[in-house]
Amino acid sequence: MTYDLSLLGWTESQAAELPHGTIPARVARVDRGAAEVIADDGQHHVKYGARVRRSSAEDPVMLPCVGDWAALRWLDEGRYELDAVLPRRTSFVRGGVGRTSRGGLSADGQGQVLAANVDIVFVAEPSMHATDFADLARIERLVALAWESGATPVVLITKSDLFENGLEDLLADVRVAAPGVDVHAVSSQSGEGVQLLHGYLEGSRTAVVLGPSGAGKSTLVNALAGDGVMETQLVRAGDGRGRHTTVHRELIPLPGGGLIIDTPGIRRVGLFGMTDGVDMVFADIDALAGACRFADCGHDGEPGCAVLAAVEGGELPERRLTSWRKLQREAAWMASRTDARLRKEQQNKWKIIHKEMRRSGRNRP
Structure with missing residues (x-):
C-alpha cells in the first residue's frame, strides 16, 4: 500500500531538512528503540540508528515520538533505519x-x-x-x-x-x-x-x-x-x-x-520549559494586574492590588488565583531544576575535556 505524504502533513519546505540519501516518514507509534512509521511506499517497523540513540541519550526530548517526521535510511542488509528526527513545528x-x-x-x-x-x-x-x-x-x-x-x-x-x-x-x-x-x-x-x-x-x-x-x-x-x-x-x-x-x-x-x-490516560503532567503558556491560560489575571499599584505586584497582600480586589468583589474566582499561584511556582521550580541539570551536564563535559587534555599532555613526547 502506498501513501500520499501530503495528506499526512508533509510539505515540500520540509524536504530541505532531510539528510542526503534518506526518505521521509511520519512516526505512527513508538516502542523501545523502534518505531512504526508511514512512508510513501508503505508502513515499516524501523529501529533507531546510532545518531538517534546518541542524541536521545543526551536529551530524552530528542527521542522519536508519535507525530514526528523522521528520515529513513536504507541499509545494505535490506531494511530501513530511523536515521534522524526532523525539526518539530510544535x-x-x-x-x-x-x-x-x-x-x-x-x-x-x-x-x-x-x-x-x-x-x-x-x-x-x-x-x-x-x-x-x-x-x-x-x-x-x-x-x-x-x-x-x-x-x-x-x-x-x-x-x-x-x-x-x-x-x-x-x-x-x-x-x-x-x-x-x-x-x-x-x-x-x-x-x-x-x-x-x-x-x-x-x-x-x-x-x-x-x-x-x-x-x-x-x-x-x-x-x-x-x-x-x-x-x-x-x-x-x-x-x-x-x-x-x-x-x-x-x-x-x-x-x-x-x-x-x-493517548493513554494522564495521571500527572508536570510543566516543562514554560514561558507564555501559564500567562495565556490566566489572561484574565494578567489583564487585571495592569491596574495594580505596583508593576511587580505578586497579588499576595500588596496594597492597591487589583487582582485581590477582583477576588473580594466576586469578579475573579478565588480558585483561579490559587491555581495561578500553584502553576507559577511549579513553572519556576521546574525551570530551576532544568537549569541545574544543564549546568551539571556542562560541568561534566568540561571535566571530560580537561581530563583528555591532561592525558594528552602526559603522553606528549
Missing part, C-alpha cells in the same frame, strides 16, 4: 517525573514529548467529574501546556449524554478556566459535537487527545474515525474511574481528512 512536552529513594515522585529537570507536529490539542474532561476544583485545575494545566507547545487547545467536555442537569453552567465554569479557548460538549454515544470536531481537522491537520483515564478518548477517536480502531472498555462501576484502555500513543489517519493521536 511539540507537547511534559516535565519528566522520576522516583525518589523513598518511593515518591520528583521532577528530574528533563522533559518527555507526548506528541509532535500537532495543530490541535483536544483536552478531554468527562462531564461527570469536571465540576471538581482539581479537574478544573487539570484543564488549566493541560491548556497551558497546549499553548506552550505551539498548538491550539480545544476543551471537550465528554460524555455529555450522562450529564442530566446544569451542563450549560458547567461549560460556563470551564470557559472561565480556559479563557479564549473553544469549549464544546461532546458525546461519542449520541454523536453530539462529533461532526463539529471534524472542522478542526480539515486537510492534513493533526490533533492529539489528552485527558485522564475514563474521559472517553478512545471512544471519541473511534467516533471520528468511523471505525473501531481503538480498543475501549467501560468505566468501572462504583467509582466512575476509567480503566487504562490505551497503553500507547498512536497516530491515526482519518477517512475524511486529518489525523488524530490517541
Whole structure:
C-alpha cells in the first residue's frame, strides 16, 4: 500500500531538512528503540540508528515520538533505519517525573514529548467529574501546556449524554478556566459535537487527545474515525474511574481528512520549559494586574492590588488565583531544576575535556 505524504502533513519546505540519501516518514507509534512509521511506499517497523540513540541519550526530548517526521535510511542488509528526527513545528512536552529513594515522585529537570507536529490539542474532561476544583485545575494545566507547545487547545467536555442537569453552567465554569479557548460538549454515544470536531481537522491537520483515564478518548477517536480502531472498555462501576484502555500513543489517519493521536490516560503532567503558556491560560489575571499599584505586584497582600480586589468583589474566582499561584511556582521550580541539570551536564563535559587534555599532555613526547 502506498501513501500520499501530503495528506499526512508533509510539505515540500520540509524536504530541505532531510539528510542526503534518506526518505521521509511520519512516526505512527513508538516502542523501545523502534518505531512504526508511514512512508510513501508503505508502513515499516524501523529501529533507531546510532545518531538517534546518541542524541536521545543526551536529551530524552530528542527521542522519536508519535507525530514526528523522521528520515529513513536504507541499509545494505535490506531494511530501513530511523536515521534522524526532523525539526518539530510544535511539540507537547511534559516535565519528566522520576522516583525518589523513598518511593515518591520528583521532577528530574528533563522533559518527555507526548506528541509532535500537532495543530490541535483536544483536552478531554468527562462531564461527570469536571465540576471538581482539581479537574478544573487539570484543564488549566493541560491548556497551558497546549499553548506552550505551539498548538491550539480545544476543551471537550465528554460524555455529555450522562450529564442530566446544569451542563450549560458547567461549560460556563470551564470557559472561565480556559479563557479564549473553544469549549464544546461532546458525546461519542449520541454523536453530539462529533461532526463539529471534524472542522478542526480539515486537510492534513493533526490533533492529539489528552485527558485522564475514563474521559472517553478512545471512544471519541473511534467516533471520528468511523471505525473501531481503538480498543475501549467501560468505566468501572462504583467509582466512575476509567480503566487504562490505551497503553500507547498512536497516530491515526482519518477517512475524511486529518489525523488524530490517541493517548493513554494522564495521571500527572508536570510543566516543562514554560514561558507564555501559564500567562495565556490566566489572561484574565494578567489583564487585571495592569491596574495594580505596583508593576511587580505578586497579588499576595500588596496594597492597591487589583487582582485581590477582583477576588473580594466576586469578579475573579478565588480558585483561579490559587491555581495561578500553584502553576507559577511549579513553572519556576521546574525551570530551576532544568537549569541545574544543564549546568551539571556542562560541568561534566568540561571535566571530560580537561581530563583528555591532561592525558594528552602526559603522553606528549
